[in-house]
Amino acid sequence: MADPLQPPGNVLLQKEGMNTNAFLRNYARPRKSGAPAWWLQRVTGLALVILTVGHYILMHYNPVSGHDYGETASRLASPWFKGIYLGFITIGMYHGLQGCWNIVRDFKLKPMIGLTIFGVLVIAGIIFVAIGWNTILTFDPLKP
Amino acid sequence: MAYIPEREPFSAWNKLIMRYRLFSGSWAYLLQRLTGIGLVAYLFLHIWALTSLTRGRAAFAAEMVTFTTPLFKFLEWALGALIMFHAFNGIRIAIVDLANGARYHKKLLAAVWVTGIAVVIMMFFLIFSNTLFAK
Numbered sequence: 001m002a003d004p005l006q007p008p009g010n011v012l013l014q015k016e017g018m019n020t021n022a023f024l025r026n027y028a029r030p031r032k033s034g035a036p037a038w039w040l041q042r043v044t045g046l047a048l049v050i051l052t053v054g055h056y057i058l059m060h061y062n063p064v065s066g067h068d069y070g071e072t073a074s075r076l077a078s079p080w081f082k083g084i085y086l087g088f089i090t091i092g093m094y095h096g097l098q099g100c101w102n103i104v105r106d107f108k109l110k111p112m113i114g115l116t117i118f119g120v121l122v123i124a125g126i127i128f129v130a131i132g133w134n135t136i137l138t139f140d141p142l143k144p
Numbered sequence: 145m146a147y148i149p150e151r152e153p154f155s156a157w158n159k160l161i162m163r164y165r166l167f168s169g170s171w172a173y174l175l176q177r178l179t180g181i182g183l184v185a186y187l188f189l190h191i192w193a194l195t196s197l198t199r200g201r202a203a204f205a206a207e208m209v210t211f212t213t214p215l216f217k218f219l220e221w222a223l224g225a226l227i228m229f230h231a232f233n234g235i236r237i238a239i240v241d242l243a244n245g246a247r248y249h250k251k252l253l254a255a256v257w258v259t260g261i262a263v264v265i266m267m268f269f270l271i272f273s274n275t276l277f278a279k
Contacts, residue, residue, distance in 0.1 A: 042238045042242060045237075045238060046235070046238055048231070049231045049232075049234060049235060053228070053263075056224055056267070057267070060224075060267060060270050061270060062270075063212075063274050067208045067211060067212050069197075069201045099177075100181065100184055103180075124188070128187075128191050131195060132191045132194075135191070135194055135197050139197050143201065144200050144201055
């Protein structure tokens with residue numbers, strides 16, 4: 001008769017020759033803590049509150065502020081604006097895709113499907129951050 | 145403990161939706177995720193659309209002809225509603241997670257709705273005042 005308080009015998013446990021506590025320490029908990037990602041999600045989120053709400057109000061403050069080439073060119077003449085917007089794109093994309101992955105992780109997926117979604121998110125993020133950086137860094141105000 | 149009335153679920157979807165009907169925080173959780181997905185989709189579109197900046201003044205102006213039509217102005221205003229809810233509810237989440245906001249999270253949620261609606265109405269006037277109240 002097995003002890004009902006102990007987990008049932010496990011092939012892995014027997015193979016490793018471990019007791020139950022060592023088994024639980026090593027196998028029955030996540031290998032990696034999600035705490036850094038959780039904390040970064042809050043910190044980038046708080047930064048994005050200021051950046052996104054500010055960006056939205058700036059782009060709609062008057063009819064031309066967000067929809068005129070000259071206004072955009074005058075803003076992009078400032079290296080501070082460029083630097084802030086390079087960061088804005090990067091942490092915005094990080095926060096968004098981390099949030100998507102957070103939603104995906106709430107579903108019990110097969111490892112290969114989860115890995116595929118993770119790969120798509122990471123590759124799409126890298127490509128679109130590169131496109132955004134390229135737009136800002138190669139912007140030429142004199143181009144007709 | 146809150147009293148949770150028993151319901152007669154007549155379908156799986158009904159059961160899933162009814163699960164969110166009980167507490168205001170559940171709705172905030174669901175809306176935070178839906179607005180988040182919407183904003184990520186918009187971020188991709190936004191980065192893609194603004195590549196016209198690298199093609200010069202004429203290409204950007206041609207694109208902005210579409211983006212300044214009343215339909216797109218309305219969509220931009222609606223986008224602001226997603227941003228304001230996600231941003232203000234995000235502040236609430238940070239206060240709950242990193243401070244003692246769990247003690248007053250329902251009051252925070254009320255503040256989220258009040259502030260969000262106020263800012264969205266303010267943005268309505270900023271975006272549409274030049275077309276609606278033109279002299």
